[in-house]
Amino acid sequence: MDNLVFRKPAALFLALGVAACAPHPQASPTPAQTPTAQYRNSAGPVAWDPHVPDFATRNFVPFNRQDVVAIAMREWRLFGMPMDDDDPELRPEPTIGSVKPERAPGLWQRVGEYWWIGQDPQETEVSWSGKYDANGSLFNLIHDGHFAWSAAFISYVMRVAGANDRFPYSPNHSTYINAAASGESTGLRAHDPGAYVPKQGDLICTGRGGSKSVRFSSLPTRYGFPAHCGIVVATGQNGQPFGKQLSIIGGNIDDAVTLTHVPTDANGAVASQDGRSYDSRYPWCAVLEVVYDADAEPDAGQ
Template sequence: MRKLPLLLVLVLGGCVENHAPPFANLPYEPFSRTDAVAIATREWRLWGSRVGEAPDYTQSAAGMAERQPGLWQRVGEYWWEGMNTGEPDAAWTGKHDARGQVFPVARNGDYAWSAAFISYVMRIAGAGPAFPYAPDHATYINYAARAALGKIRDPLLIAENPAAYAPRLGDLACIGRGKARGLTFAALPTAYNFPAHCGIITGGGPGDVDIIGGNVDDAVVLEHVATDATGHLDNWLVILRVLYRAN
């Protein structure tokens, strides 16, 4: 009898809980910071290698990168591959809801995809089921905070105080937004969801780090963020130390 392809075996066995390709699900190679940084950097280049600009909140739908041909589909891939099976958000794109209907620009905030971007990068880099994939950053911030308290067995993320831990390549730097702008590291984990933004550390030099994040001015953007003399990030909520299996 001819052997079934491995992916089909996994599907029939009920082991596949996402839409990722076999090389990420198995994974073919150990989950590494090198791969995570390379994937985030690749996506940044795909979006035009933009370096931090002030967001233009007055631009029209026609000018938004996430709604451009080739890019709205890429956002859809972040949702589809980054989310677990059954997550309604997995069907979204950069301009469509789960029914394939174009949503108005005024509702862009309801379809924010920065957490989907991080989930995509971690998934494709081979993080496997250990990463808490989610459509919002608060889910994995709180996961990492619980892990720091010893409440998660064999965690993949550990929350670190930005005042005491200098981020490494591949770590995630997170900041509160909106009503959570005043949230502090000491308040984590929270018993509620909150608005936030996380990006992945991809480089840097003396006095700064490079952070790539999604849905920054409706694109994937690299920002140069200043650090203090010891490499710590000032005024950030938390650093999520990623426990890669390899460098």
């Protein structure tokens, strides 16, 4: 286990500890309204979502990168801290449900919480889980792709961290990639991977399957496309397997919340200036800078 995975987030918390001296902001007296993006390619209209916890929707603390990293790390630990640095296209697909973490006792329910909190109440997906559909029927593992929850995981983390109207919550990554690229999201800024160095709490994104050809110059697209994004939890690392690297956490990677190392250059960028990804597995199409109110909780550690 690469100890750098743990050292960087801890260093972030210590370095940002000075924020504890700042005055505590007043929580909102009423729940916030949030975008109902879903399958659209825009941020969508706003509405009140009763599934969001009160501490998040009323912002008991400012929306901050420390919480996003900590929540992602918490979910990773819950799934047993898996790390996958091989090429996902070379991994064999499990043929029995017992080896799929998303279908394990205690974890299929957690995936259900990602859907319940991350998506809008009127959508069918809120009743999905790691192995049951909206009718409570056990679905065959060969249909897992229909219930892919990686974007639901990202939406869940942002909801619980208090992003509220700053994030276009959707079961499709391309929804918030396009919303950021078009400037429709107030909480996301899309950057060319070769022109911006990711920070902790940002998202890095790639097209999947036939959409691997999507590049930053293609954004925003007029259509949804298969994609995947991970939350940056550590930067400026030196270690196996890539030397210069950063770490991201994403959902539904090998049916779990998983950490992946991403190669970078000496400055921390994930692509060259001409947009060529340094990662042979993932042709990164965008880095989404998340706009936070603070780097850390004002009373962290108290």
